[in-house]
Amino acid sequence: MREIDDLMSVVFSGLSALVIEDVEDENDLIRVMARTRNEPVPCPVCGTLTGRVHGLCGRTVTDVPVDGRQVVVSVRVRRLACSVRGCPRQTFREQVPGLLERYQRRTSRLAGQLGAVVKELAGRAGARLSAVLAVAVSRSTALRLLMRLPLPPLRIPRVLGVDDFALKRRHRYATILTDAETGERIDVLPGRGADALETWLRTHPGVEVVCRDGSGAYGEAIRRALPDAVQVSDRWHLWKVRREALIDRVGVRDLRRRPVAAGRL
Numbered sequence: 001m002r003e004i005d006d007l008m009s010v011v012f013s014g015l016s017a018l019v020i021e022d023v024e025d026e027n028d029l030i031r032v033m034a035r036t037r038n039e040p041v042p043c044p045v046c047g048t049l050t051g052r053v054h055g056l057c058g059r060t061v062t063d064v065p066v067d068g069r070q071v072v073v074s075v076r077v078r079r080l081a082c083s084v085r086g087c088p089r090q091t092f093r094e095q096v097p098g099l100l101e102r103y104q105r106r107t108s109r110l111a112g113q114l115g116a117v118v119k120e121l122a123g124r125a126g127a128r129l130s131a132v133l134a135v136a137v138s139r140s141t142a143l144r145l146l147m148r149l150p151l152p153p154l155r156i157p158r159v160l161g162v163d164d165f166a167l168k169r170r171h172r173y174a175t176i177l178t179d180a181e182t183g184e185r186i187d188v189l190p191g192r193g194a195d196a197l198e199t200w201l202r203t204h205p206g207v208e209v210v211c212r213d214g215s216g217a218y219g220e221a222i223r224r225a226l227p228d229a230v231q232v233s234d235r236w237h238l239w240k241v242r243r244e245a246l247i248d249r250v251g252v253r254d255l256r257r258r259p260v261a262a263g264r265l
């Protein structure tokens with residue numbers, strides 16, 4: 001029996017904050033029956049340790065899969081009474097920091113793994129991969145998980161790339177800011193006008209060079225906010241301008257007559 005207990009502690013090592021009482025095989029999923037430890041915990045209001053049990057309640061959360069199957073943990077948690085007279089929180093449900101976060105239906109480590117998936121693949125693709133990994137979530141849940149991820153600290157690049165992109169072609173546009181040296185995405189601004197970019201540049205000092213398309217609006221915003229910054233045109237837009245100028249000069253009618261020459265432009 002000792003060996004089985006050891007094996008359980010290895011397989012479910014992420015649940016070591018709990019006492020595992022039983023594991024049930026339910027074909028499609030593995031159910032772990034567990035309880036919290038009988039240890040005093042601090043009152044969330046006054047911080048006084050208490051182990052006085054007022055009642056018991058259950059929580060069900062999904063954990064990372066085992067054996068390619070979903071793992072569901074049914075945890076018995078205590079409702080504890082604060083022993084400090086006058087404390088506004090007379091009773092409270094205990095939490096298990098780092099494992100069971102308040103109001104969440106997944107363990108912290110499963111939420112972390114799913115967060116990594118949706119960060120790379122977002123909605124539909126994230127949902128499809130999660131099903132393969134035996135932790136299926138819907139597309140909308142995948143997006144909700146993505147929105148819940150904390151944003152990384154904003155870094156101001158030396159060379160800033162500015163370009164527009166269509167949220168809805170010919171209707172809604174946005175401006176994307178990147179580190180032109182690494183390609184890392186820095187920020188996304190609403191619209192593709194000058195004002196949002198000017199405000200961003202004024203509130204995020206440190207940019208020395210701005211690499212942009214031929215848009216007059218972006219150029220004006222950069223001149224107003226960073227008069228000393230060097231403005232350069234990125235390679236793609238430079239070629240685009242040269243190509244359009246050449247087509248104007250040669251004439252579209254001539255290019256159509258000679259498709260081979262047009263393809264080489």
Ligand SMILES: [Zn+2]
Pocket residue numbers: 043044045046047048082083084087088089
């Ligand atoms: Zn208290």
